[in-house]
Amino acid sequence: MENPGRRRALQTLTALAAATLPAAHAKTAPSAQGAPAAPLSGGRRxxxxxxxxxxxxxxxxxxxxxxxxxxxxxxxxxxxxxxxxxxxxxxxxxxxxxxxxxxxxxxxxxxxxxxxxxxxxxxxxxxxxxxxxxxxxxxxxxxxxxxxxxxxxxxxxxxxxxxxxxxxxxxxxxxxxxxxxxxxxxxxxxxxxxxxxxxxxxxxxxxxxxxxxxxxxxxxxxxxxxxxxxxxxxxxxxxxxxxxxxxxxxxxxxxxxxxxxxxxxxxxxxxxxxxxxxxxxxxxxxxxxxxxxxxxxxxxxxxxxxxxxxxxxxxxxxxxxxxxxxxxxxxxxxxxxxxxxxxxxxxxxxxxxxxxxxxxxxxxxVFGSLGSFSRPLQFGPGATGSALRSDNDIVFQVNADPGWRTVSATGVPPPSSGKAQVMFIDALTGFVSPREEATVSWNEQTMSVRFKVPSRVNGQNSKPPGHLAYVVVRPQA
The missing domain is CATH 3.20.20.80 (Glycosidases)
Structure with a gap:
């Protein structure tokens, strides 16, 4: 049967995902090659x-x-x-x-x-x-x-x-x-x-x-x-x-x-x-x-x-x-x-x-027009995953152990504004973690994301502990 708390999280996910989070500033000057200001049109869903x-x-x-x-x-x-x-x-x-x-x-x-x-x-x-x-x-x-x-x-x-x-x-x-x-x-x-x-x-x-x-x-x-x-x-x-x-x-x-x-x-x-x-x-x-x-x-x-x-x-x-x-x-x-x-x-x-x-x-x-994320990903210990683009978002799906985990990608310039927001979203319930539990930064052309996986994971008890989540990086104006 449905869990009322989980359902409330699902109902608020869209609003939370659109909410303004503290910007993570790039370590380099804004790049003209950053993500476009307007969402992409057309494409696959x-x-x-x-x-x-x-x-x-x-x-x-x-x-x-x-x-x-x-x-x-x-x-x-x-x-x-x-x-x-x-x-x-x-x-x-x-x-x-x-x-x-x-x-x-x-x-x-x-x-x-x-x-x-x-x-x-x-x-x-x-x-x-x-x-x-x-x-x-x-x-x-x-x-x-x-x-x-x-x-x-x-x-x-x-x-x-x-x-x-x-x-x-x-x-x-x-x-x-x-x-x-x-x-x-x-x-x-x-x-x-x-x-x-x-x-x-x-x-x-x-x-x-x-x-x-x-x-x-x-x-x-x-x-x-x-x-x-x-x-x-x-x-x-x-x-x-x-x-x-x-x-x-x-x-x-x-x-x-x-x-x-x-x-x-x-x-x-x-x-x-x-x-x-x-x-x-x-x-x-x-x-x-x-x-x-x-x-x-x-x-x-x-x-x-x-x-x-x-x-x-x-x-x-x-x-x-x-x-x-x-x-x-x-x-x-x-x-x-x-x-x-x-x-x-x-x-x-x-x-x-x-x-x-x-x-x-x-x-x-993953609500937008989809695009391939072609840059190789480097996950830190205790995490694996893949990524794609959804409109201007970069969306990682991660399977990770509890604690602080990381993923980076080289060849990904910062947004032209130098600012982005990042969200860590439970893949089963839609719960969005507190803003301080996910950050993104750039060192020249390398994007680095750090996120905290909760101690209570959403994987099967019969398997090694693992948590499935989405990490969404969204450029800001």
Whole structure:
């Protein structure tokens, strides 16, 4: 449940961050190369990276999404033809049980600046190659194609105008850790009673590429929309993912990669995305990299989510983030009863959990137009971190032990005024430390920041003590 003291800190963060703090004067004369007096315009925003699974179901839910900086949602569309081939094609429902009307959700998202990613899945049980198993390939591929066409034809057109459609979810073959078949892609030899004793699905790649992915992707592109791969599971291994992407279908004389616009993985660290960027995005053919599921029980670590999205922003800024939709990650899940979800469903009313509060702090702290901070950082003992620019602010995210800590950067001139303010902000609660507990100074072209980490840190008790915070350096007129 939400902590009232923490919530009050979040509510006052923006005002505190804008408050006038004592200026730290440069040790050299003001430089003409100092930070500009006016905020930068345009550019990327950290909120463009942040999505979640599920939908905001009410105006109050949307308000919470906006507070957390969430700009994408993801969920299934269907249910298709439920019982027989002669059934009507139903594509107006969404949710795990298809118990929510989808059209008003998409309209509401559009009006509130929320992108909608529709998941195209799965096989109707009556058309499944494994009797009754909706996670197996279709017997009749035309039934799958009719479902995909119905969804994309409807939602790519006005008034919905969606551009992104995801094909299936976590299709893979043999997984690391010994699992012979993937959780959402079953073939001959699958043992529903004991999945660990299933036989390997030998044609997993070929069946998926030829019976699911390329047929659906051709339809999506026919409507001038984009193909999002169906989320490669983290336990599948990137080497295997590459093999699937590169495999050339003799039936289509094409690779699956030829029919993918956005690569998609699940639950990887930010650094793990770099091989995909270097191989497939830097010079094409893919347009970008998404992770449509991150978080879940990883968010038991209260540092996980703010570190992930800050690292993701730093990473993206150095990898030609030239389109707002190029890089996206979606939290699984924004809503629930576990303390590691973004919000607690209630009753009596929905409240923020710590991960959700940490997103609010991130959005309020890194609120401006983003830029790469290219200067190397030198942290003193007991501290690590990274940095980026937000409008004219330099924002460090630091993970540090209690006590006085330092970070410096060479090649960073002082502001033209010779003055700056500095703030030390708890990354989970938004609490701003007293003004005397963070200082900044310059020695010619070297900026030095000194900050005091509280003795009561906000990291997990089971880990070595550590405190996650933002140090914001803001030039003053």
């Amino acid at each position: 950290i909120t463009e990276l942040i999505g979640t699974n599920g939908w905001a179901g009410s105006a109050s839910d949307l308000e919470m999404w906006h507070e957390m900086g969430i700009t994408w949602g993801r969920d299934a569309v269907g249910p298709g033809q439920l019982n027989v081939r002669s059934d009507s094609m139903l594509v107006n429902k969404t949710g795990v049980a298809y118990d929510m009307d989808l059209p008003p959700v998409v309209i509401r998202n559009n009006r509130n600046g929320i992108g909608s990613l529709l998941l195209l899945a799965y096989t109707p049980s009556w058309n499944a190659s494994l009797p009754g198993d909706s996670k197996s390939a279709p017997v009749n591929v035309d039934v799958w194609k009719r479902y995909v066409d119905a969804v994309v034809r409807k939602y790519s057109a006005p008034p919905y105008n969606l551009r992104y459609f995801q094909i299936w979810n976590e299709a893979a073959g043999r997984l690391s850790g010994g699992a012979p078949q993937a959780s959402f892609w079953h073939g001959p030899g699958f043992n529903s009673a004991d999945e660990k004793h299933s036989q390997p699905y030998q044609r997993a790649m070929q069946d998926y590429v030829e019976r699911i992915h390329i047929p659906a992707a051709r339809i999506i592109r026919r409507y001038h929309a984009y193909v999002v791969y169906g989320g490669w599971p983290d336990q599948g291994g990137l080497d295997t993912y590459t093999r699937w992407l590169e495999w050339r279908s003799p039936a289509f004389n094409a690779r699956m990669l030829d029919w993918v616009d956005y690569l998609d993985t699940h639950y990887l660290n930010v650094a793990d995305l770099d091989p995909l960027y270097q191989q497939y995005v830097k010079n094409g053919p893919a347009r970008g990299i998404w992770q449509t599921e991150i978080g879940d029980t990883y968010m038991n670590d209260p540092h996980y989510l703010p570190r992930y999205f800050f690292d993701f922003a730093v990473w993206a800024l150095d990898r030609n983030w030239d389109d707002p939709d190029k890089y996206v990650s979606m939290v699984y899940h924004w809503d629930g009863y576990e303390p590691f979800r973004l919000t607690h469903r209630g009753p009596p009313e929905r409240t923020y959990n710590v991960p959700g509060e940490s997103l609010i702090v991130l959005r309020q702290t």
